Amino acid sequence: xxxxxxxxxxxxxxxxxxxxxxxxxxxxxxxxxxxxxxxxxxxxxxxxxxxxxxxxxxxxxxxxxxxxxxxxxx
Numbered sequence: 001x002x003x004x005x006x007x008x009x010x011x012x013x014x015x016x017x018x019x020x021x022x023x024x025x026x027x028x029x030x031x032x033x034x035x036x037x038x039x040x041x042x043x044x045x046x047x048x049x050x051x052x053x054x055x056x057x058x059x060x061x062x063x064x065x066x067x068x069x070x071x072x073x074x
Contacts, residue, residue: 001063003027003032006022006025006032006035006063006068007022007023007025008022009021009022009063009066010066010067011035011037011055011067011068011069011070012067012068012069012070013069013070013071013072014061014069014070014071014073019037019053019055019070020037020038020039021037021038021039022035022036022037022068023036023038024036026054032057033056033057034057035054035055035060036053036054036055037053037054037055038053055070059071059072
């Protein structure tokens with residue numbers, strides 16, 4: 001998998017809540033440490049109640065073709 005494959009993936013919590021899409025990939029010393037996540041399109045950005053978030057890489061549980069599943073409980 002390449003870093004470019006992560007860009008634009010839909011992000012969902014482990015319980016199915018939509019969190020947005022991957023917008024940024026934070027890398028330190030050649031290792032992914034976090035993902036920046038936010039609303040997908042400009043209309044969603046205007047109407048979204050949530051702020052874009054930073055998701056630690058250790059919270060990622062599953063990476064699919066279109067969706068990335070994260071566990072933010074701990």
